[in-house]
Amino acid sequence: MDVAVSLTNSNRTRTCRNIVIHGFCKFENKGCEFNHDIVKPPSASGPSPEISKARLHINSPVFKPSNLGAGSVKAESVNAPEFVPKSNQESAMLTGGVYSDGRNIMQSFNTPIQNTLMTSVSNLSSNFSQFGINDMAMSGPMQGNYYGDTAANSYYYPGSGSMMHQPLQYHLYSTPLPHVSHLLPHQKTIHSFFISDSLREELHRKNEMVLQNVNAQEYGLPEDLHEYHSLYPLDFSQQKSTEVFGYQSSVYKSMCSVDGRTYALRRIEGFRLSNEMAMQTIESWRRIRHANIVSIREAFTSKAFGDHSLIFVYDYHPCAKTLYDVHFGPQAQLASQVVVGSAKGTDPIIPERTLWSYLVQIVSALSKIHSSGLAARLIDPTKILVTGKNRVRLNCCGVMDMLTFETAQSIAHLQQDDILNLGQLMLTLACKSITATHNISKSIEYISQQYSPELKNMILYLMSQPNPMKSSDQIVTMLGSRVLQEINDMQNANDVLESDLSRELENGRLARLLMKFGFINERPEFDMDPAWSETGDRYIIKLFRDYVFHQVDEAGLPVLDVAHVLTCLNKLDAGVDEKIVLMSRDEQSCLIVSYREIKSCIESAFRDLSKSK
Numbered sequence: 293m294d295v296a297v298s299l300t301n302s303n304r305t306r307t308c309r310n311i312v313i314h315g316f317c318k319f320e321n322k323g324c325e326f327n328h329d330i331v332k333p334p335s336a337s338g339p340s341p342e343i344s345k346a347r348l349h350i351n352s353p354v355f356k357p358s359n360l361g362a363g364s365v366k367a368e369s370v371n372a373p374e375f376v377p378k379s380n381q382e383s384a385m386l387t388g389g390v391y392s393d394g395r396n397i398m399q400s401f402n403t404p405i406q407n408t409l410m411t412s413v414s415n416l417s418s419n420f421s422q423f424g425i426n427d428m429a430m431s432g433p434m435q436g437n438y439y440g441d442t443a444a445n446s447y448y449y450p451g452s453g454s455m456m457h458q459p460l461q462y463h464l465y466s467t468p469l470p471h472v473s474h475l476l477p478h479q480k481t482i483h484s485f486f487i488s489d490s491l492r493e494e495l496h497r498k499n500e501m502v503l504q505n506v507n508a509q510e511y512g513l514p515e516d517l518h519e520y521h522s523l524y525p526l527d528f529s530q531q532k533s534t535e536v537f538g539y540q541s542s543v544y545k546s547m548c549s550v551d552g553r554t555y556a557l558r559r560i561e562g563f564r565l566s567n568e569m570a571m572q573t574i575e576s577w578r579r580i581r582h583a584n585i586v587s588i589r590e591a592f593t594s595k596a597f598g599d600h601s602l603i604f605v606y607d608y609h610p611c612a613k614t615l616y617d618v619h620f621g622p623q624a625q626l627a628s629q630v631v632v633g634s635a636k637g638t639d640p641i642i643p644e645r646t647l648w649s650y651l652v653q654i655v656s657a658l659s660k661i662h663s664s665g666l667a668a669r670l671i672d673p674t675k676i677l678v679t680g681k682n683r684v685r686l687n688c689c690g691v692m693d694m695l696t697f698e699t700a701q702s703i704a705h706l707q708q709d710d711i712l713n714l715g716q717l718m719l720t721l722a723c724k725s726i727t728a729t730h731n732i733s734k735s736i737e738y739i740s741q742q743y744s745p746e747l748k749n750m751i752l753y754l755m756s757q758p759n760p761m762k763s764s765d766q767i768v769t770m771l772g773s774r775v776l777q778e779i780n781d782m783q784n785a786n787d788v789l790e791s792d793l794s795r796e797l798e799n800g801r802l803a804r805l806l807m808k809f810g811f812i813n814e815r816p817e818f819d820m821d822p823a824w825s826e827t828g829d830r831y832i833i834k835l836f837r838d839y840v841f842h843q844v845d846e847a848g849l850p851v852l853d854v855a856h857v858l859t860c861l862n863k864l865d866a867g868v869d870e871k872i873v874l875m876s877r878d879e880q881s882c883l884i885v886s887y888r889e890i891k892s893c894i895e896s897a898f899r900d901l902s903k904s905k
C-alpha cells in the first residue's frame with residue numbers, strides 16, 4: 293500500500309488543504325501550488341490567532357465528517373493526494389471561522405452541524421471520562437458546564453477561555469477522590485486499569501527483597517557455598533539462641549547458580565555430621581509439597597564458614613516474618629500500643645477468626661506430614677513463617693530429624709508431641725503471651741473470657757493427654773465448619789487476586805502492542821529501502837505513533853497523558869471503525885484513517901518482519 297501524499301501534482305483548481313484546515317497557508321506566496329482563492333468573509337480576513345497557532349493536540353476532537361459513512365475511507369485511499377472536505381460548512385467548522393454575514397459559526401450552527409460537533413465533543417468526553425479525566429481536569433461546576441456552549445467554545449478555542457488546563461501528571465497515580473466512587477457505570481478511574489496500590493506495593497517490596505545484596509567480605513560470608521552465591525543474611529540479630537535446635541543457627545537468602553532461583557539457606561553452626569545415613573532423612577521431606585509447609589530442596593555440609601556447618605536449603609519467601617515477630621516481636625508491641633494508645637498489658641487480642649485460620653492451616657500441614665510417616669517436631673512461633681496476610685507455613689521441617697538422627701524416637705510419639713505443641717502454640721497466641729504455658733489454668737480462664745467456648749475446648753483437647761491416641765485427621769473432622777470458613781475466605785481472596793490479574797492482563801495486551809510498534813518503527817536497516825519506506829503502511833504507523841505519543845499542546849509542550857495513550861491503544865487493539873486524523877510532522881499532509889485500518893497496517897508490517905527472519 294502506497295500512502296505517500298504528494299504535492300508534486302500541480303492543481304490550481306484544488307483548494308489548498310492548509311486553507312481548509314488552518315484557514316491560511318504560510319506557503320501561499322512561497323510556491324504552494326494549490327488554490328488559495330476561497331471566498332473569505334470580510335470579518336475573517338485571517339484566522340483567529342489561537343486557531344492559527346493551534347496544532348494537533350490532545351484536546352483536538354476526533355474529526356468525523358458527517359457525510360462520510362463508515363468504511364468509506366479505506367487504508368488504500370491514503371494514496372489519494374490530499375484530503376478535501378466536501379463542504380465549505382465543514383471547512384468553516386474546522387477553521388472556527390465566521391459566516392459571510394459576520395455571525396460567529398459557534399453561535400449560528402444549524403442543527404446538523406451542531407449535532408456533529410457536539411457528538412464529536414461528547415464522544416471525546418465520554419472516551420476520556422472512562423479514565424476519570426473529567427473528575428481530575430474538569431471537576432465541580434466545570435463538569436456541569438461541559439456540554440454547554442461556554443464549555444464547547446473554550447474547547448474549540450484553546451486559551452480563549454478563562455480556565456487554562458495545563459497537562460496533568462497522569463503518570464503520578466493518586467488515590468481516587470471520594471466523589472469518584474459515584475461514577476456512572478461506563479466511567480472508570482485510571483486506578484481501575486491497574487492492580488490495587490496495596491498489592492502493587494507488596495509485590496514491589498517482595499521483588500526488592502529478592503534483589504537485596506550485601507558485600508560478602510564485609511559480612512564475613514563466603515562468596516560461594518556449594519552451588520549457591522550472593523548470600524544475604526536474613527537474621528541480623530546479634531544474640532543467637534540455641535533453644536530450639538540446641539545449636540546456633542543463621543538464615544541467608546542466596547541465589548542458586550544452577551537454576552538462577554533464590555533460596556533460603558539455614559546454617560546449623562558447629563555441627564559435625566557423624567553418620568552419612570542421616571542425610572537420607574531429607575529424601576522423605578523433599579517429596580512433601582504443601583501450601584502450609586516451606587519446601588526443602590537439599591541439605592549438605594560445608595566448611596566455607598570456617599567451621600563444620602550443616603546447611604539446609606529451603607524455598608525462599610520474600611518478606612516472610614516469623615509468627616513470633618508478627619505477634620510478639622518489638623514491632624508488634626509498638627503497633628499494639630499505637631492502636632490502643634496505652635501501655636503494654638492492654639494489647640488487643642488476636643481476632644478469633646485469625647486463630648481458627650492458623651489452626652486450620654497448621655492442622656492441614658500436620659495431616660500431610662503425619663500421613664507421610666513423619667513428624668514436624670518444630671511447632672514453635674519462631675519456626676512458623678507468615679508469608680502473606682494470615683498465611684502460615686511450617687518452617688525448618690527435617691532439621692530435627694537430622695540433628696537427632698542418632699537418638700531414635702518413635703514417630704507415633706513424636707506425632708503426639710506435634711499435637712500437644714500445637715495446643716501450646718494456640719494457648720500462647722490466644723493469651724498473646726509467650727509465657728502462657730507457665731500457668732495453664734490461669735491462661736484457660738483468660739481464654740474463656742475472651743473467646744468462644746468452642747476455641748477454648750479445642751485448645752484443651754489439643755493439650756490433653758492422648759487417650760489412647762489423638763490424630764491430626766481427627767482434629768480435621770472436629771474443625772468441620774471452620775475448615776469451610778477457611779475455604780470460603782481463601783476463595784474470596786482468590787477472586788480479588790484474579791480480578792487484579794485480569795487488569796494486568798489488559799496491560800500485557802498493550803505491552804505486546806507496544807513491542808510490535810518498537811519492532812516496526814524506524815528500523816535503521818530499512819532506511820533507504822523503498823519496500824520498507826516511510827511511504828507505505830509503515831508511514832501510517834509512524835504517524836499514528838506520533839498521534840499517540842508525540843502530541844504537543846498549544847504552547848508546543850509535550851502532552852503526557854496516559855489516558856490518551858490507553859484510549860488509543862485499546863481502540864487500536866480492538867480495531868474499531870472510529871476514524872482519526874493523522875498529520876505529517878511537517879504538517880504538509882494529513883490522513884484520515886480508522887483504527888481498524890491502522891491495526892491491519894501494523895499486522896501486515898509485523899508479518900513482513902517475521903517473514904524476513
Ligand SMILES: Nc1ncnc2c1ncn2[C@@H]1O[C@H](COP(=O)(O)OP(=O)(O)OP(=O)(O)O)[C@@H](O)[C@H]1O
Pocket residue numbers: 526527529532533536541542543556586606607608609610611612613614616674675677687
Ligand atoms: N524460608 C524462608 N524464606 C524467607 N525468610 C525466611 C525463611 N526462613 C527464615 N526466614 C527469615 O529469617 C529470619 C530468621 O529466622 P529464624 O528461624 O532464625 O528466626 P529467629 O526468630 O531468629 O529464630 P532463632 O532465635 O532460632 O534464630 C526470620 O525473619 C525469618 O522470617
